[in-house]
Amino acid sequence: MNSQASGTVVDRRDAIMRRSVGIDYDSLRVGRIAWDYEKLMGTVDRDVQEVAQIQLQRGVGSTQMFEAKRLTELARTVSAPGCGARIFIKDEAANPAGSFKDRRASLSVHEAVLRGYEGVVAATSGNYGAAVASQAARSGLKCIVVQEAFDSRGKGQPEILEKARVCEDFGAEVIQCTVGPELFYLFLQVLEETKFFNASLYTPFSVAGIETLGVEIVEDMRTLTGKGPDLVVITHAGGGNVTGTARGLKIAGSTAQVVGASVDLRGLHMASDRDFNRKSFTTGHSGFAMPFTTRPDRSDVPFSAARPLRYLDRMVLVTQGEVFYATEMLSKCEGLQRGPAGNTSLAAALALAQTLPCDSTIVVQETEYTGAGKHPWAQLGFAVENGVEVKTGDRSENIPGRMIAIPESPDELGVTEVDLTRTRESLIRQAVEGVPIVDLMPVDIEFLADETRLTPSELQGTLDSLARE
Amino acid sequence: MSSDTSESPPPSGQLVGAGEWVRVHRVELEPSQRSQNLPADTAAVPFESWVNGRLVDATPLGAQADIVTLSGRKVRGRLVERRPGYNHTFGSPPAPLLASVMRARELLAAAETE
Numbered sequence: 158m159n160s161q162a163s164g165t166v167v168d169r170r171d172a173i174m175r176r177s178v179g180i181d182y183d184s185l186r187v188g189r190i191a192w193d194y195e196k197l198m199g200t201v202d203r204d205v206q207e208v209a210q211i212q213l214q215r216g217v218g219s220t221q222m223f224e225a226k227r228l229t230e231l232a233r234t235v236s237a238p239g240c241g242a243r244i245f246i247k248d249e250a251a252n253p254a255g256s257f258k259d260r261r262a263s264l265s266v267h268e269a270v271l272r273g274y275e276g277v278v279a280a281t282s283g284n285y286g287a288a289v290a291s292q293a294a295r296s297g298l299k300c301i302v303v304q305e306a307f308d309s310r311g312k313g314q315p316e317i318l319e320k321a322r323v324c325e326d327f328g329a330e331v332i333q334c335t336v337g338p339e340l341f342y343l344f345l346q347v348l349e350e351t352k353f354f355n356a357s358l359y360t361p362f363s364v365a366g367i368e369t370l371g372v373e374i375v376e377d378m379r380t381l382t383g384k385g386p387d388l389v390v391i392t393h394a395g396g397g398n399v400t401g402t403a404r405g406l407k408i409a410g411s412t413a414q415v416v417g418a419s420v421d422l423r424g425l426h427m428a429s430d431r432d433f434n435r436k437s438f439t440t441g442h443s444g445f446a447m448p449f450t451t452r453p454d455r456s457d458v459p460f461s462a463a464r465p466l467r468y469l470d471r472m473v474l475v476t477q478g479e480v481f482y483a484t485e486m487l488s489k490c491e492g493l494q495r496g497p498a499g500n501t502s503l504a505a506a507l508a509l510a511q512t513l514p515c516d517s518t519i520v521v522q523e524t525e526y527t528g529a530g531k532h533p534w535a536q537l538g539f540a541v542e543n544g545v546e547v548k549t550g551d552r553s554e555n556i557p558g559r560m561i562a563i564p565e566s567p568d569e570l571g572v573t574e575v576d577l578t579r580t581r582e583s584l585i586r587q588a589v590e591g592v593p594i595v596d597l598m599p600v601d602i603e604f605l606a607d608e609t610r611l612t613p614s615e616l617q618g619t620l621d622s623l624a625r626e
Numbered sequence: 627m628s629s630d631t632s633e634s635p636p637p638s639g640q641l642v643g644a645g646e647w648v649r650v651h652r653v654e655l656e657p658s659q660r661s662q663n664l665p666a667d668t669a670a671v672p673f674e675s676w677v678n679g680r681l682v683d684a685t686p687l688g689a690q691a692d693i694v695t696l697s698g699r700k701v702r703g704r705l706v707e708r709r710p711g712y713n714h715t716f717g718s719p720p721a722p723l724l725a726s727v728m729r730a731r732e733l734l735a736a737a738e739t740e
Binding site: 227230231233234235276299300301306307309315318319321322325328329330331332333334335336337338339343347350351353426428429430431432481482485486489490528529530532533534535536537538539547548549550563564565566567 | 655664668672674675676679696697699715733737
């Protein structure tokens with residue numbers, strides 16, 4: 158690949174996408190900026206029960222929900238009288254490749270089989286690669302996973318190396334790259350060369366595959382407690398998890414508050430060679446969550462099916478130290494070794510439970526498998542090797558990339574609220590970039606209202622202030 | 627070794643046989659060819675890739691080689707490793723986590739005796 162080649166392949170991006178996803182994204186456009194989101198989701202052409210059936214045949218879903226009684230008890234030891242919500246955990250690690258990502262991969266691979274593709278390609282350093290590789294193996298499809306894996310010294314994060322191992326074990330080719338957005342050019346080249354299906358995280362198939370998780374959560378909670386959950390915490394990065402789960406919750410008639418939880422890694426640049434190995438795990442990175450919330454279409458498809466601001470009631474940040482704390486407590490108090498993905502939500506849940514009444518319920522909507530490289534001991538050892546200090550301390554002492562402070566006591570846990578009003582303004586600002594406000598059509602205004610859940614008057618106020626700038 | 631390319635042995639010229647499982651390295655973009663608007667540290671280094679596969683012809687370590695990957699693609703790159711594997715570990719329990727565990731056990735024990 159050279160810069161000229163990468164330029165050419167990017168020029169052909171739309172054609173490559175159309176062929177590799179089978180969706181004519183241009184046909185969805187309805188205004189200057191607006192496009193039809195529900196029509197995009199409609200390309201799945203299956204209801205949630207049919208999706209669940211496909212997943213059942215593929216060994217995916219119907220995971221156990223259990224009450225984390227000892228963790229609830231731990232939170233209650235430091236809660237105000239009458240407070241300490243019941244914490245429930247949906248054990249998604251029980252899926253074939255060890256995470257909820259199997260739900261996303263199952264529908265994508267099913268689609269690739271139906272459409273006659275010879276193989277699938279996914280650009281991911283995370284569990285999704287393992288899930289796609291596993292599902293491809295079940296279907297006899299070839300699989301390629303493109304990973305951002307190493308810094309320029311050739312050092313790889315233990316968690317990403319573990320993902321590479323799993324993908325290779327499932328028979329996938331793994332292309333491992335150094336840090337940088339040029340991974341996308343390589344991804345496009347591979348799609349063009351192989352003519353495989355683009356099993357992007359951001360297609361409607363990938364997001365619809367998660368809706369079953371939202372539905373199961375409501376059903377499980379009705380069985381266990383007699384009613385739906387009061388609050389569901391969802392680990393949030395690219396936005397698919399929030400979007401798919403929340404859509405499923407709605408389908409099942411839930412009124413639960415939807416809370417996105419990300420790991421506070423503000424200040425660490427996503428494309429920085431040096432910063433790459435100064436984070437301990439790749440999950441729920443605020444460096445993905447913030448930009449993907451305000452500009453969802455920065456993904457590897459023209460229009461992303463993951464639109465988190467349409468569904469988020471709250472968005473919170475926790476520290477890496479708190480995630481390590483939650484991981485350790487899940488192991489020591491509940492006898493469950495699980496990885497950092499769901500434990501990002503669990504850290505938030507342990508803090509939020511302390512502020513909510515005893516008879517209310519919080520669901521942590523996923524767990525992931527753990528193992529060498531994904532385990533806190535390995536990750537904290539890696540942090541120290543890379544010059545990050547690890548100590549006992551309060552959440553306020555965490556400095557992304559420099560200091561991991563692990564709470565000693567559960568009352569030291571907390572969450573940092575993300576201002577969703579400002580986040581919505583940021584989405585609008587980026588969505589209308591290059592389009593004069595006066596040129597927006599009524600359908601564009603309606604689209605922005607759906608994107609942000611703002612009332613017409615709130616939206617008009619934001620647009621007026623943008624027009625004045 | 628795949629888990630840490632920086633510790634790969636320097637190419638020795640040792641001949642690797644056809645059909646062996648190997649790792650090739652490619653410089654995809656030199657720094658001057660990289661994307662605009664990269665952070666300075668990333669812009670200063672090449673964009674590289676590594677892929678594993680079966681070696682097509684006997685080739686000395688360090689030389690250009692063709693491999694066939696698990697997806698059946700043919701990839702050409704510098705032969706950097708024979709029998710690449712994985713050696714990431716679990717590590718050892720860090721003291722701060724142990725402190726949190728001791729505290730949690732005290733809190734739970736106190737709650738149970740109330």
